[in-house]
Amino acid sequence: MARTAGSHSDITGPRIRDAALRLFAREGYAAVSMRRIAADVGLQAGALYNYTPDKQTLLFSLMEGHMTDLLAAWETEDKGATPCDRLRAFTQFHIRFNLDRADAVFISYMELRNLDPANFRRLEELRRDYERALETILSDGIADGSFAIRDPKIASLAVIAMLTGVNTWYRAGGRLSLPQVQEIYWDMVRSLAGA
Amino acid sequence: MARTAGSHSDITGPRIRDAALRLFAREGYAAVSMRRIAADVGLQAGALYNYTPDKQTLLFSLMEGHMTDLLAAWETEDKGATPCDRLRAFTQFHIRFNLDRADAVFISYMELRNLDPANFRRLEELRRDYERALETILSDGIADGSFAIRDPKIASLAVIAMLTGVNTWYRAGGRLSLPQVQEIYWDMVRSLAGA
């Protein structure tokens, strides 16, 4: 056989990325073979190489895509005027955005060690950009007296770790709804910031 | 060849576990072969099977060992009398203990997906025991009025996530010493608890 009926790169491409994302998140990059990804999409392994030069690049592009999506989404978010408003916006945004893309979040954090050095550095840059966005909010709040924080750099890391932790336990339909979770965490973040 | 000069299971056993721990943490369970572990210890792959029935069990025993160590160490810790003292003790303990065993912490969190269901459940139990230890402290503090927390269960998860996050950035010899980090985090945890 050869080209199959109805095949189209605009459809196959995203399906490959979706399958890879899901499988990498669920079983790990190293544990998932190209044949497995292909089978999930209904292809032979060779066909994947029309869409990625190699497995490593497929992983990296998923991770980079997620990080640039994250940064872009935060850019267009309604942030509010005061540092306190912006901290609240950040808290709610981070929880919502990350829960919506649990697989990508998991991969971007978990598979860093499987990136070659150049790709690793690129991803670290993006991560730091995001951390700096929060750090700036905290520093602004310290400057204008609305926050009481000793070390805004550490605090930004602490807050992000705390918020990302939601992904490990939250399940839709559980004890708490998303807005409730957002409110509880905002309470904690506000206290932590001394506001 | 066969048995090598000076070989002794009391020495080889721990060396295998150390090598496996380090390699699993650095490159991931699925990415590390038995031959690689063996080579690190100076053995052939077959020799590993005198020490573990299979690769999966080796991973699990490392993870389980770490969790029981963690629980045992917390048991023997000086915890203090009041909920506030105990929360402070927990904070300092968690940071110190986890930084001392970064590899084991990383694995116990990262490789859960590589466990078969029974092993997974066992490890979840241990993790929950630890979370409950903190939750109890928080609940006690709410009961006697020393803490202002809405949801002690969520708060315990948030605090643990926040504290464990230290492992991702702390490096000995960096800007902050361990006691400084402990103090900064205790500040944040105390604020978060409303104490």
Next chain:
DNA sequence: CTTTTTTCTGAACACTTGTTCAGTTAACCT
């Protein structure tokens, strides 16, 4: 229609994987 381009198959490549085991040697015991 015919030609070109896009998309995919199926086989092949060289290599690695976890695991088993008969055989061999060092260490220990009496």
Next chain:
DNA sequence: AGGTTAACTGAACAAGTGTTCAGAAAAAAG
């Protein structure tokens, strides 16, 4: 000393790895 046990080798097994590529069929273009 000799016998027993503990520790390890080296080869083998069947299965799976990422990747390449000639060829074939569907889709698009002319």
